[in-house]
Amino acid sequence: MFTIDAHLDLSMNALEWNRDLTRPIAEINAREQGLTDKPDRGKGVVSLPELRKGNIGLVVATQIARYVAPGNPLPGWHSPAQAWAQTQGQLAWYKAMEEAGEMVQIDNLIKLEKHVKLWHNSDSSLHKPIGYILSLEGADSIITLKHLETAYNYGLRAVGPAHYGPGRYAQGTDATGYMGSAGHELLREMERLNIILDATHLCDDSFWEALEHFNGHVWASHNNCRALVNHNRQYSDEQIKALIDRGAVIGGALDAWMMVPNWVRGQSTPEAMNCNLEVMINHLDHICQIAGNALHIGIGSDLDGAFGREQCPYDITTIADLSKLEQLLANRGYSPADIENVMHGNWLRFLRNAWE
Secondary structure: OOEEEEEEOHHHHHHOOOOOOOOOHHHHHHHOOOOOOOOOOOOOOOOHHHHHHOOEEEEEEEEOOOEOOOOOOOOOEOOHHHHHHHHHHHHHHHHHHHHOOOEEEOOOHHHHHHHHHHHHOOOOHHHOOEEEEEEEEOOOOOOOHHHHHHHHHOOEEEEEOOOEOEOOOOEOEOOOOOOHHHHHHHHHHHHHHOOEEEOOOOOHHHHHHHHHHOOOOEEEOOOOEOOOOOOOOOEOHHHHHHHHHOOOOEEEOOOHHHHOOOOOOOOOOOOOOOOOHHHHHHHHHHHHHHHOOOOOEEEOOOOOOOOOHHHOOOOOOOHHHHHHHHHHHHHOOOOHHHHHHHHHHHHHHHHHHHHO
């Protein structure tokens, strides 16, 4: 079934991990044997051929570059200009993939419908381009609001104002505090340009402030449920209800520490913690119970978000295994229409409404 994944850090993997994502994942992993600079070396699960194998024909693909002020221990750039330059390098990689016929940017309704039609035809998916909707994870690299308009003009269609820690426009995971005037100005410009607000990673204070000050379209590309894993990275039931009331779709994430409680990085294993795709469905189902329907859930796997097989469900060998969700959802009693909505229908409905 045609599938949409609403959160992949493709350009980060290509540039910072130095992965040629046009190659088979086995080849990418073989080339990383013996490397120890990152915990997922040799354990990657995402490449463009694997997306095609899984009929994952459309992704929300990120640019990401954090600014860190003096005293902030997180990795990042020491000026917004450096962060902007990093995102421009990432943009250049996406454009190179377009020139090679590997990817195609989707930034309006006409392109969306054409691309969905292509992926729904009976031709083999092995040579179809992967569609991507450009998203910015953390807005620190937006030097001024004119830069946001520049980014919109090159295709940026969704922005998450914060990532981890304190940010220039909002506070993110493991931080506290409000957006302030700069954040409000960012939201107003996003609304003017019809850029989707990605509520993912906003701390509780900034989350509620963003919903209060932003009247445009809101989604949560990759978030799970605090009721199942008690951490500020997850959404409380109250936050989930607020997103549902705004017509949001929430993408289930497949980073193991977000899926199961008491995960210890570098020590826990997916097998020992019984972390499999059924756990993702537990999170999705929790959202459905709050909504009273299956119209607000989708996939936002984050499967290349600085982790690999060591920290994702044990029944995933590559991202193509997302296709297993169809049968698992059916086993839970989800109807064929519900399953279609989870795999792509809810994201398409959201985009058609946002871009009409």
